[in-house]
Amino acid sequence: MRIYNTLTQQKEAFKTLEPGKVRMYVCGMTVYDYCHLGHARVLVAFDVVTRYLRHRGYDVHYVRNITDIDDKILRRADENGEVYTDLTDRMIRAMHEDEAKLGVLSPNEEPRATAFIDDILAMIQKLIAGGHAYAADNGDVYFAVESFPDYGKLSKKKLEDLVAGARVDVQEAKRSPADFALWKAAKPGEVSWQSPWGEGRPGWHIECSAMSTKCLGDTFDIHGGGPDLLFPHHENEIAQSECATGHTFVHTWMHAGAIRVNKEKMSKSLGNFFTIREILEKYPAEVVRYFLVSSHYRSQVDYSEDNLAEAGRTLTKLYHALRGIVPAKEADVAETDHDRRFAEVMDDDFNTAGAIAVLHAVANDINHHRREGDEEAAKRSAAVLVRLGAVLGLLQQDPEAFFQADTGSELTAQDIEAMIQARADARKAKDFAEADRIRDDLLEKGIILDDSREGTIWRRSQD
């Protein structure tokens, strides 16, 4: 299979360091607020990567960190008047809830920065000993960017340009404007840890270097993250890690695309920032996931009401194919052309859009078989649809649960069943005016009826 590597800017044949094993690290959240759609994109993108690699037979060890000490966390905790650990505990819980709803599998390890202070200190000391970092007079420790000739290899930036164009206010303690903090001296009253350079706390970049190499070794296969982490975060991680260990840090760098909202960049200043929980109040979680997966993970994606509504209609169609069918037992269904086609497109840098086209082809097969009355064939195709859906984290619900999930409407399932019965009676009496009145009444309340030979079934509108 081939994966686009940000480092080389091209798709490369994927080769693991150790046969059959993939070691992957993804930069996770800084837990000072609820996760937003951009986080969801990264979460889902690498969830699909993990699921597909496992589907492909790889033993994937997935590590995603939590940054639980940081300026923003301390500031927010201060604003709230709470202990910072209360804030981070709460946000981590919320994050896990959001993830679960979106069908994101838990990573194998979820290291928290505050649990790795010793490793961080050890790495900083190594860097100082190697001449790659220095303790400044103010108690901070900085990485000396000029000590790493490869600096800029990921983001394709030249050090001269960075230094010349540095917008950062001149930090007198730094030897060069491009240098960045590995350790920050504590301000009075701030939470801090002991270090050889006095009380302080780790800089953001070093946390990821320390946690990733501790969990996965000096060199590992895949490192992923959001598009805006490419520089400086990931660039700095490479510098720190390679200077500290003397080895290549990562083979394949993967970056997800950005989220936009109604053609504008999603940002707090524009007021178009959506948290996952806000969105889940309006749309079923699986619809949000479908929306995210329906375009390539590297492309920029535009969040809008229209796009989500369309995702809902399309997912509805796929679930319709599965409705009223008990899929054949997975083990009884051999690999099909659809499975092969699915693997072919996913092998090409996780082309989920192409994979979804395969899902539609399978759904089409199911519908055909049902029309022709071939229940067994339909059941086998349904099994294929469910197993391929699983690789994308889709179509794993009972169709009825998907169609009838209570979205907080005024009608309960019982109310609806009663009205359907009343309509059935009216139809039997050929009172179609009354039957249609009931159906229209339900439609107004977001309930759609489907008549079939076996009777009438209902679903809640996805729009």
Next chain:
RNA sequence: GGCGCGGUGGCAGAGUGGUUAUGCAGCGGACUGCAACUCCGUGUACGCCGGUUCGAUUCCGACCCGCGCCUCCA
């Protein structure tokens, strides 16, 4: 200014040197008491200008437009 990405049919969104993406929406038909679901059929594409080629949406160059990063940010 530096680095990078992209412009595909009404919309969303893959892909390809010559042959169907796929989905949503639309239109016609079958099914239905009428619908819904489903099936069949159907239209509209590859920013602009050059070049390479027997042939380019697909490769090369210029141009126009949009976007991201360069500062904490997924």
